[in-house]
Amino acid sequence: MKLLFEQCPSQSPQVLPPCDIPQQEVIPLPAQLGRKNPPRLPQMSESEVARHYTALAQQVFGVGSGFYPLGSCTMKYNPKINEQVAALPGFTGIHPLQPEETMQGCLEVLALAEQYLCEITGMDAMSFQPAAGAHGEYTGLLLIRAYHLARGDHKRTNIIVPDSAHGTNPASAVMAGFQVINVASGPDGCVDLEKLQAVCDENTAGLMLTNPNTLGLFEKDMTAIAEIVHEAGGLVYYDGANLNPIMGVIRPGDMGFDVIHLNLHKTFSTPHGGGGPGSGPVGCKEFLAPFLPVPYPVSREGSLVLDGERPQSVGKVRSFYGNFLVVVKTLCYLLRLGAQGIPEAAKHAVLNANYLKQGVAKDYDVAIDMPCMHEFVLGLGDLKKETGVSAMDVAKAMLDHGMHPPTMYFPLIVPEALMFEPTETETKETLDEAIRVLAEIRKTASENPEVLHGAPHHTAVRRPDEVQAARHPVLRYRWED
Numbered sequence: 001m002k003l004l005f006e007q008c009p010s011q012s013p014q015v016l017p018p019c020d021i022p023q024q025e026v027i028p029l030p031a032q033l034g035r036k037n038p039p040r041l042p043q044m045s046e047s048e049v050a051r052h053y054t055a056l057a058q059q060v061f062g063v064g065s066g067f068y069p070l071g072s073c074t075m076k077y078n079p080k081i082n083e084q085v086a087a088l089p090g091f092t093g094i095h096p097l098q099p100e101e102t103m104q105g106c107l108e109v110l111a112l113a114e115q116y117l118c119e120i121t122g123m124d125a126m127s128f129q130p131a132a133g134a135h136g137e138y139t140g141l142l143l144i145r146a147y148h149l150a151r152g153d154h155k156r157t158n159i160i161v162p163d164s165a166h167g168t169n170p171a172s173a174v175m176a177g178f179q180v181i182n183v184a185s186g187p188d189g190c191v192d193l194e195k196l197q198a199v200c201d202e203n204t205a206g207l208m209l210t211n212p213n214t215l216g217l218f219e220k221d222m223t224a225i226a227e228i229v230h231e232a233g234g235l236v237y238y239d240g241a242n243l244n245p246i247m248g249v250i251r252p253g254d255m256g257f258d259v260i261h262l263n264l265h266k267t268f269s270t271p272h273g274g275g276g277p278g279s280g281p282v283g284c285k286e287f288l289a290p291f292l293p294v295p296y297p298v299s300r301e302g303s304l305v306l307d308g309e310r311p312q313s314v315g316k317v318r319s320f321y322g323n324f325l326v327v328v329k330t331l332c333y334l335l336r337l338g339a340q341g342i343p344e345a346a347k348h349a350v351l352n353a354n355y356l357k358q359g360v361a362k363d364y365d366v367a368i369d370m371p372c373m374h375e376f377v378l379g380l381g382d383l384k385k386e387t388g389v390s391a392m393d394v395a396k397a398m399l400d401h402g403m404h405p406p407t408m409y410f411p412l413i414v415p416e417a418l419m420f421e422p423t424e425t426e427t428k429e430t431l432d433e434a435i436r437v438l439a440e441i442r443k444t445a446s447e448n449p450e451v452l453h454g455a456p457h458h459t460a461v462r463r464p465d466e467v468q469a470a471r472h473p474v475l476r477y478r479w480e481d
């Protein structure tokens with residue numbers, strides 16, 4: 001597809017009428033900053049430009065185009081009303097330094113969202129300052145650290161991270177100044193309690209648990225894990241980035257967890273393709289609340305104020321109150337679904353994932369064939385050995401059938417992994433069609449694998465060199481002459 005520059009032969013048009021007022025050089029521009037040649041702007045009509053951008057948009061595959069089972073993302077359909085509410089001028093027009101009495105409504109959004117999300121997670125307090133999941137992990141770990149130090153316990157330098165954790169867990173622990181102790185999973189993909197017991201000691205600051213883990217499995221020994229770590233004097237952290245399958249059904253706080261982060265941009269209705277904005281609020285039990293970041297909204301004499309004087313606080317982790325408009329969308333989503341709709345969405349997400357898993361299990365190997373939560377992982381190692389067709393080939397072939405590929409080559413503990421997360425908004429008809437398409441691809445893998453090596457055949461861009469694109473992005477158009 002041609003760029004606008006390339007489409008239009010006539011450049012440097014007269015876009016503005018000739019200047020009819022005397023020119024003023026207020027601050028003379030340094031000569032080396034001036035243009036040597038006039039800008040080469042294409043001369044086009046508004047309709048031509050509109051068509052160009054529409055054509056570009058039509059080449060993109062989004063959740064609005066078709067089935068989008070990307071895993072570990074909960075790229076669910078985000079109801080449009082949440083965007084409309086977040087765009088209200090009362091929310092977009094506030095200034096973060098406005099006096100508190102003039103932004104009571106916005107503070108109430110924060111306070112209500114905190115109350116509801118605490119109710120859902122079983123926590124007592126929550127800060128919306130962290131801007132993403134990994135940022136929330138880092139903040140939660142700072143709370144754990146501050147807690148041990150406040151008790152004069154200086155030797156707790158280790159954070160235990162099971163190998164089925166999300167990759168950001170060990171990274172955040174290192175960023176927060178801890179040493180990472182790995183524990184291998186058992187054959188069932190869950191934490192091995194004996195191995196866990198063996199690494200817990202007086203140096204244990206805490207454990208970070210991703211649940212459901214990166215295989216999409218519910219850790220079966222949640223309370224036992226929390227007990228073992230507590231017994232050793234450590235705290236337990238729940239990576240709740242993927243709260244979607246458990247929200248409104250069970251509560252991490254009830255299972256003994258002390259700290260949690262959520263990814264509002266995965267579970268609570270903010271689209272997160274394209275890199276932001278996100279929100280990774282951190283919730284904690286009462287005894288950790290004094291360490292939460294400042295400012296923290298509190299109720300005083302009938303109105304809400306931002307408390308910046310919390311002597312034990314870990315301080316600020318981001319400017320102001322985090323990505324406020326993401327919290328507005330979350331609150332809108334929570335209020336619309338309500339106490340009945342939240343668990344219903346969770347149950348449908350789990351049902352859809354299990355339905356799809358059963359449907360494709362006749363053609364592909366499921367990494368660990370147990371009932372899954374909101375997502376599951378296929379391991380195509382044997383398929384590759386038998387036919388030469390890789391996880392990448394299967395994923396790319398789905399694009400030719402109008403479906404977005406699942407997450408590829410993650411988690412790392414499964415060779416040739418494909419991770420599917422259909423989410424609760426997909427219909428049975430869509431899932432049946434996905435099962436049919438994947439069966440057809442499996443048949444092609446045996447009969448004509450060459451076709452799959454070349455897939456996708458019908459998309460605007462076929463197989464970009466992803467390493468090149470990440471390492472050497474071409475972001476600027478360069479004229480040939």
Ligand SMILES: *Cc1c(COP(=O)(O)O)cnc(C)c1O
Pocket residue numbers: 072073132133134135166168210239241242263278280
């Ligand atoms: C996505 C994810 C994270 C990281 O969240 P970001 O917002 O991308 O920083 C952490 N843990 C789990 C389990 C996740 O799925």
